[in-house]
Amino acid sequence: MDVVPDIDHLSPHHDTVPDVMDAPIPTGKASAPADTKSAHLPRLHLIDEQQKFSQELSTYINEKWTLKDAGFNYNVAAVFGSQSTGKSTLLNRLFGTSFDVMNETARQQTTKGIWMSQGKDMKVLIMDVEGTDGRERGEDQDFERKSALFSVATSEVLIVNLWEHQVGLYNGANMGLLKTVFEVNLQLFGGNRGKEKTLLLFVIRDHVGATPLINLSNTLRADLERIWHGLSKPEGLEDCQITDYFDFMFTTLAHKLLQPDKFNSDVDQLRLRFTEASDPNYVFQPQYSKRVPADGLHIYAGGIWDKIMTNKDLDLPTQxxxxxxxxxxxxxxxxxxxxxxxxxxxxxxxxxxxxxxxxxxxxxxxxxxxxxxxxxxxxxxxxxxxxxxxxxxxxxxxxxxxxxxxxxxxxxxxxxxxxxxxxxxxxxxxxxxxxxxxxxxxxxxxxxxxxxxxxxxxxxxxxxxYEEELYQLEQGLREFATAQREKELNKMLTSLEKHLRKELDEPVGLALNNPGPGMWGRVIVIYQRTVEDGEVLLHKRARTFDLTEQEQAELVVNLRRQAWVLLTKKVQEESVDGMMLLKLRNRFEEKFRYDEHGLPRVWKPDDDIDTPFRKARDETVELVPLFAKINTLDPVKGENFELEPAEDFDFDQSLKVLSETRQQEITTKFKRESDAFYLEAKRSVVATQAKVPYWVGVALIILGWNEFLAVITNPLYLMVVAMVGVPMVAMWYLDMLGLVETIAWKAYDQGYKFAMEKLRETMEKSREGLDKTQHQGQRQPQEYPVRTHAGKDEGGIELSSLDKKTQ
Known part of the structure; x- marks a missing residue:
């Protein structure tokens, strides 16, 4: 048996029929064998000669064919073709059915209407359709077309039975019938385009091998393509293709009488397409299923036949x-x-x-x-x-x-x-x-x-x-202009933000570096002046954007809020631990290490160091609470300044700078640093009054006589000793060692301040690394417990012992 192995996909875009046998068939599930042990399977006259639909279909499905519980696990196939072409014989041999066959001597019609039976050992329902071109009906071809349409509407596979010599003929090959089926199928079922398909399996009988199957199938495909292009398609389906509703397969069978063994072998091979899901040409693929449960088939089929019977468009057109x-x-x-x-x-x-x-x-x-x-x-x-x-x-x-x-x-x-x-x-x-x-x-x-x-x-x-495209263009231009306006506005606001930051950073930093009762008043004045300048620039630039009054008012509110955020960020930067300690230390040094004229103090043994120390430290510590919270009192207007809160902005929360815990920590660290200055002052007094015993000088002369001779006899050594020793001796006799030490400490302190100032600049440029910079720049002073007038401090250093050394 010659076969075309794949489903045919016809292309509507070519003048000649293309090769369409290269599309693989998707895999499906084989039907399980039905429980049909009887030699003669029950058959039903589904539609009789009078075109009446049988009301017994439900009984046959539920009882005689035992398909009541099959659900979707069953298949339907139908055969049609010219009368006396052996359709019933083919079905009986292929599916094991018992349809009536033609009497070879009488040559008259045997199948009238449509018969249905179940295939042997399979859950497949087969419909034997009355043949076309029969002399019994003559010119009345109405039923032929209705039955063919019914077969297409209810079957997954439609077997078209024809002789080899009929290929290429219009009526003999049922092309006229197929054209009508295609047209009416589009009218009735066009809405299911691409969703449900039917497989048309062309079985070419009595093939003797003179004409290859590929040539026969190409002829049939060309006829089908030509018919489809010539159809009058319903509205909305003008561009639909024949493959949207049908797939095609082609096969041949040997001559039944002249080649009986070959015929039987071909039929057995063809049967595999209906029983073996693994066969590459398996016909019952999922896309062909009508998705009708077996127990509802009688309702579906009856409804389809009613549609066909009442559709006036099925009347045959005139010649x-x-x-x-x-x-x-x-x-x-x-x-x-x-x-x-x-x-x-x-x-x-x-x-x-x-x-x-x-x-x-x-x-x-x-x-x-x-x-x-x-x-x-x-x-x-x-x-x-x-x-x-x-x-x-x-x-x-x-x-x-x-x-x-x-x-x-x-x-x-x-x-x-x-x-x-x-x-x-x-x-x-x-x-x-x-x-x-x-x-x-x-x-x-x-x-x-x-x-x-x-x-x-x-x-x-x-x-x-073009109205829709014009509308879309207007919308697109409007959206683009809106986006561009947002972009330009953002550029303007970014520029304003840089202006605000520039105007706020240095003045606010200077105000906070000079802490005092009027510190926050100066800060608020700076803020108000900066915002007023920013609003003037905002209104000037916003006029070009054609903003509404409400939009301008919102921008002004956002400008004030943004300026305040920049201000609070600057305050937070200036109030980190390192910067706070630097401010406190500077203020303490001004009070303790310098007199009222700004000159450095040189402590003498009879000077009272404790009183100036306590006064300077207490006055400095009193500055810490000033940084706890921003005071919003405007010294110019005499009223508190306030901003409206927003979803992401809490004005009251933004006023908080230093918590109680941080105030205590900063105060403790500062006191420890100030203790170091106190000890430094005490050491300078002790160093200036220390006296060396006479016997130490005698010992040095005796023990260092050889070294003395080596130095005075060597010009290089003598020059170095003279350059270093003479100034030191002069300062000792003039009682200037303490002053020199103070100057050295002052130089060290100035270097320290310079380093901290550089650190502050670095912090301003890199706010994200604030914590890391704080830990690197923070000075860790050595703790020196100090004894007060009341006695010993914790740690136990007695200041009285230092006083004795100065006497």
Missing amino acids: QELLAQYRCDEIANSAFIVFQEKIKEFRQPIESGSIVEDLGPKMKDIRGVAMKSFDKDASRYHADVYQRKRSEVLTKANTMLEAYFLGQLKNLHKKAVNSFSANLQQALRQEGAEFSVVVAASKKDVMDSFLEGAKAITLEETEWS
């Missing part, structure tokens, strides 16, 4: 109308070959985004040539058919051209957006450009250009419209 339809389709196809060839030149430039010059007039001329070619030859045929087909040809031509119309509109849209963007950017670079004026002018230019291009490609006798 004149058939001829007119056939010829008009041929003429239209010829005209469209030239039409498609001419419009092909527009595809590449439009798809590449280019705008085709004079596209409208060119499309109008090409369409006019095609319509004139059709009118010349088709106007001689049936007037109603001609007018209907002419309308279809015009609609089809407009549909093809509409793709280029929409493509050109898309390119015009793109060009308009790009031009609008470029014009807007260029105009905004000019000095004194107002945003709203620039947007309005640029928008008018591109909209006028788009409208001119859209009108030029809109043809008469079409329903084309």
